[in-house]
Amino acid sequence: MDTRLDLVFSALADPTRRAILTMLLEDDMAVTDVALPFDMSLAAISKHLTILGKAGLISQEKRGRVKWCKLEPDALRDASIWMQSFGQFEAVNLDAFEAFLDQELS
Amino acid sequence: MDTRLDLVFSALADPTRRAILTMLLEDDMAVTDVALPFDMSLAAISKHLTILGKAGLISQEKRGRVKWCKLEPDALRDASIWMQSFGQFEAVNLDAFEAFLDQELS
DNA sequence: TTGATATTTAACCATTTGGTTGACGTTTTG
DNA sequence: CAAAACGTCAACCAAATGGTTAAATATCAA
Numbered sequence: 106m107d108t109r110l111d112l113v114f115s116a117l118a119d120p121t122r123r124a125i126l127t128m129l130l131e132d133d134m135a136v137t138d139v140a141l142p143f144d145m146s147l148a149a150i151s152k153h154l155t156i157l158g159k160a161g162l163i164s165q166e167k168r169g170r171v172k173w174c175k176l177e178p179d180a181l182r183d184a185s186i187w188m189q190s191f192g193q194f195e196a197v198n199l200d201a202f203e204a205f206l207d208q209e210l211s
Numbered sequence: 212m213d214t215r216l217d218l219v220f221s222a223l224a225d226p227t228r229r230a231i232l233t234m235l236l237e238d239d240m241a242v243t244d245v246a247l248p249f250d251m252s253l254a255a256i257s258k259h260l261t262i263l264g265k266a267g268l269i270s271q272e273k274r275g276r277v278k279w280c281k282l283e284p285d286a287l288r289d290a291s292i293w294m295q296s297f298g299q300f301e302a303v304n305l306d307a308f309e310a311f312l313d314q315e316l317s
Numbered sequence: 318t319t320g321a322t323a324t325t326t327a328a329c330c331a332t333t334t335g336g337t338t339g340a341c342g343t344t345t346t347g
Numbered sequence: 348c349a350a351a352a353c354g355t356c357a358a359c360c361a362a363a364t365g366g367t368t369a370a371a372t373a374t375c376a377a
Contacts, residue, residue, distance in 0.1 A: 108226065115224035117294075118217055119335085130297065136354060149336055151355060170344040170353045178297045187229075188291045191236060191284045225365085243323060255366055257325060276323045276374040 109161070113184045116160035121145070122153050126162060129176040136165075136172050215267070219290045222266035227251070228259050232268060235282040242278050 116122055125139055140150040154174060157163045161180035166173050222228055231245055246256040260280060263269045267286035272279050 110229070111224055111226060114220050115334095118221035118224055120214065120217060121335090123216070123293075126297065137352085145335095146337065147354070148338080148356085152335075155355095167354090172354065176297070181294045181297050185291065185294045188223075188287050188294065191232065191282070191287050221364095227365090241323080242325095251365095252367065253324070254326085254368080258365075261325095273324090273373095278324065 109180075110184060110187060112160040113162065113180060116156050116162055117184075119153070119156075121150075122157055125150075125153060125157065125174075126176060129163060129174060133173050133175045136174065139174060215286075216290060216293065218266040219268065219286060222262050222268055223290075225259070225262075227256075228263055231256075231259060231263065231280075232282060235269060235280060239279050239281045242280065245280060 117126075121143060124143075128134060128139065128142075136151060136154060137147065139154065140147045143150060154163065154165065158165055162177055164175050164177050166175070223232075227249060230249075234240060234245065234248075242257060242260060243253065245260065246253045249256060260269065260271065264271055268283055270281050270283050272281070
């Protein structure tokens with residue numbers, strides 16, 4: 106019986122899934138388009154999206170034959186709060202965020 | 212080749228390991244004492260501590276026959292930044308975000 | 318020195334994970 | 348209608364994960 110926190114952290118533990126979330130930061134996307142930049146089958150991406158969905162990190166809505174994926178950043182809140190309890194982290198460092206984005210997108 | 216972020220998030224994905232970190236929030240502990248509240252062998256706890264150590268979330272120092280475990284909250288910083296960024300900039304598109312960054316950094 | 322305490326290592330096991338391919342059901346398009 | 352596009356499902360596979368027990372290695376105490 107996984108808790109929500111288990112699901113969120115293990116979803117985030119995979120670099121492909123983090124890359125997907127980063128892509129969705131920009132805009133909602135169809136499954137096929139999400140899969141495009143990855144050297145991996147569509148079925149594999151579909152599985153990753155299911156995992157992200159079960160963790161609550163994205164939602165998926167089917168319109169016609171296209172299934173749209175949408176980031177649900179609220180799901181990160183509990184996990185973020187959990188982590189902050191461990192440290193006196195300063196407010197988000199934007200330089201660091203930019204550096205991470207670059208890294209994730211490369 | 213795991214990145215640091217992979218290691219941190221997958222370390223956090225296990226409830227036993229999160230519980231260990233919570234215990235260490237209070238004080239440094241010996242391995243045996245860490246293991247005490249868990250219904251699990253000492254060897255299993257030892258493995259969990261190794262995983263936490265490789266993620267940089269704890270450090271271990273041996274004094275005599277006792278190995279002390281110490282929380283290293285700095286390791287959470289990058290992961291925390293990564294997560295907070297999603298929560299904070301949910302609706303942003305990258306163009307707007309970059310414009311915001313330019314303004315912020317000038 | 319002998320024995321107890323602290324911890325890791327090795328071998329093993331079941332389950333989960335992350336990937337593949339191919340077949341399948343829908344929806345759109347020609 | 349027939350064909351293409353979108354996405355999932357099922358079966359399979361190798362590797363990783365999380366646990367076990369038993370043996371091994373240090374260190375401390377009597």
